[in-house]
Amino acid sequence: MAVGNELLIGKTCDTNSNWLAQQITKLGGRLRRVTQTPDELEEISEVVREALARRPDFLLTVGGLGPTYDDKTLQGVAQALNQPLRLNPEALRMVEEKVRQLAELGVLKRPWLTPEREKMATLPEGAIPLSNPVGTAPGVLIKAGGTTVICLPGVPSEMKAIFNLHVAKLMAERSDLKYAEGSLLVEGIPEPDLSPTIDKAVERFPEVYVKSHPKGEEAASKIELHLSAYARSLEEAEEKIREALQWLEGEALRLGGRVKRL
């Protein structure tokens, strides 16, 4: 879930969730839902509760870990988990270290541990802070039943750095699947007329997901067929994609289409 009013007023496009979706997929995971929610305590905690009820392996939150009054994600998570918020000594050490560095850089006049900075080290009880190589606010990991809840900051460079450093490995360990994909551009066959061929491909290659994406104006009849598959090994996943691509290519040519691998 992505937290932030800026998403719901359309000021910011949620590229964070898009980036995370790519990483999760590459790691063999399947992202089941993305929710964008405003900076409101009750909303955040409701979305967390609803997500936990679906019992995912991982629940990721992005945004709302900063020092300002409307950074409420950890409050929302704590409320959803019925855990109090506590100053976390390990997180405090991380924040202090950053404050010291900023003071050395001359950004701060002195290593000032204000209440706003302490807020970033105040975590739900039982949480583990994840060091942030780029900014001050640590990421947060909390176990909730079978779900690992991970809270990441909304600044893209910080979100990516914490994901790469701490989260990617956890996800790869949890998944025994690999993901592969491929695309075919078909021109000259309107989508409704290509649709029966897609149905046949889905029957013939049940482990390959085929999705058609119309490109540009409908009258141009330009369709991207995107194929994706999961398998135990990357080679196996790629082989599935290769076979299905080849078959679809032949069928599209037979229907009089022009075909290009993307």
Add this chain to the structure above:
Amino acid sequence: MAVGNELLIGKTCDTNSNWLAQQITKLGGRLRRVTQTPDELEEISEVVREALARRPDFLLTVGGLGPTYDDKTLQGVAQALNQPLRLNPEALRMVEEKVRQLAELGVLKRPWLTPEREKMATLPEGAIPLSNPVGTAPGVLIKAGGTTVICLPGVPSEMKAIFNLHVAKLMAERSDLKYAEGSLLVEGIPEPDLSPTIDKAVERFPEVYVKSHPKGEEAASKIELHLSAYARSLEEAEEKIREALQWLEGEALRLGGRVKRL
């Protein structure tokens, strides 16, 4: 809600929801939640049910109206509303008209009304089709209690055209509020040290929402303060923003920051 596996594997960034968020906000509406869901019947229908339970004025779905096997949005909406799907005569007329045009353009050899094209005219009972000036699949409007459910296609040009033609007016009529916004770039004050000033602004201007967006590296101490407000008239909303911007500008200068209006 945005429907499509391509969103959850990260192939596509959900720019449709971002565009809709901008339009809804400009029209005086408040978008409360965005959900991205895969092309799966049960998931779609669950998200629709959950959204309707929150009793919004509008529920928008984007994507999944096309002719292929995995275009399942209308099935999901019908299931959530306990309505059967029926061939809609008005929608069929719209699809036939498009097919005739495509045949005249030479894109189709003959005006072929295949089952795949009929699928795009098969709507939940009681639905009203919304003509699509760009593509074939009509949009769909369905009343569900106090909520107006609107289903739009996922191709951005078609989604925008149907929204502008049919939906914008409905939303403007429903809202008696206007929206205004403004931004200030503050440099040289780290976010945690600017935070108490933001708290004061929020107290002083309770109708203005102030959000800080750190820009670039933390050590650069570059913060965008984004202000937004709703009011009965645009002038009133803009006046609120003006007053709060001016006050924040003065406070940031007093703290030794460099300030620029954006």
